[in-house]
Amino acid sequence: xxxxxxxxxxxxxxxGDRVTITCRASQGIRNDLGWYQQKPGKAPNLLIYASSSLQxxxxxxxxxxGSGTDFTLTISSLQPEDFATYYCLQDYNYPxxxxxxxxxxxx
Amino acid sequence: xxxxxxxxxxxxxxxxxxxxxxxxxxGSVSSGNYYWSWIRQPPGKGLEWIGYIYDSGSTNYNxxxxxxxxxxxxxSKNQFSLKLSSVTAADTAVYYCARESITVxxxxxxxxxxxxxxxxxx
Numbered sequence: 106x107x108x109x110x111x112x113x114x115x116x117x118x119x120x121g122d123r124v125t126i127t128c129r130a131s132q133g134i135r136n137d138l139g140w141y142q143q144k145p146g147k148a149p150n151l152l153i154y155a156s157s158s159l160q161x162x163x164x165x166x167x168x169x170x171g172s173g174t175d176f177t178l179t180i181s182s183l184q185p186e187d188f189a190t191y192y193c194l195q196d197y198n199y200p201x202x203x204x205x206x207x208x209x210x211x212x
Numbered sequence: 213x214x215x216x217x218x219x220x221x222x223x224x225x226x227x228x229x230x231x232x233x234x235x236x237x238x239g240s241v242s243s244g245n246y247y248w249s250w251i252r253q254p255p256g257k258g259l260e261w262i263g264y265i266y267d268s269g270s271t272n273y274n275x276x277x278x279x280x281x282x283x284x285x286x287x288s289k290n291q292f293s294l295k296l297s298s299v300t301a302a303d304t305a306v307y308y309c310a311r312e313s314i315t316v317x318x319x320x321x322x323x324x325x326x327x328x329x330x331x332x333x334x
């Protein structure tokens with residue numbers, strides 16, 4: 106199975122900050138990567154697919170980039186509703202595998 | 213609007229079989245463009261893909277669980293279900309059903325149930 110490694114595991118940031126989360130795959134996965142946001146007690150919600158495509162209805166402050174093994178999720182200006190845990194997910198092959206998550210907390 | 217809703221016992225005894233059902237509304241489990249999936253999340257931990265059923269019968273399971281997992285579909289009720297046998301405390305988790313949609317750019321989990329907590333304990 107492809108291993109997905111996210112960093113950092115957690116971060117503290119302030120409203121308005123630019124935040125970057127990285128995800129590394131244990132082998133090349135083209136651009137077959139999505140990003141999901143999960144708030145406490147809720148199911149994950151799709152933000153980005155195909156590495157850089159914004160899901161309909163997701164604010165444009167979220168963006169993704171990368172290909173092969175290294176990927177990035179960027180939040181350009183952190184908003185109060187963005188404090189959550191973020192997961193990357195590879196859809197290159199099965200079994201689908203998630204990163205371990207990055208918790209974004211309020212500084 | 214597609215909606216998914218998990219149901220089933222919240223408490224299962226060790227060595228027994230966990231059984232959950234996902235009821236789908238606003239879409240059909242018989243549609244060929246979707247993988248009807250199960251994903252779980254142990255308390256305070258990350259997400260683990262369990263498997264899917266597709267096209268009213270084809271299945272794909274996580275090798276780490278394959279010997280214990282069965283996913284089936286009930287088209288007349290527009291439901292699909294998960295059975296996980298010989299459970300232990302390590303199977304305690306929130307279980308989500310989700311729709312994995314096939315797109316030109318790959319696949320995405322675009323609809324999820326709210327999740328249901330299953331505790332394995334005697």
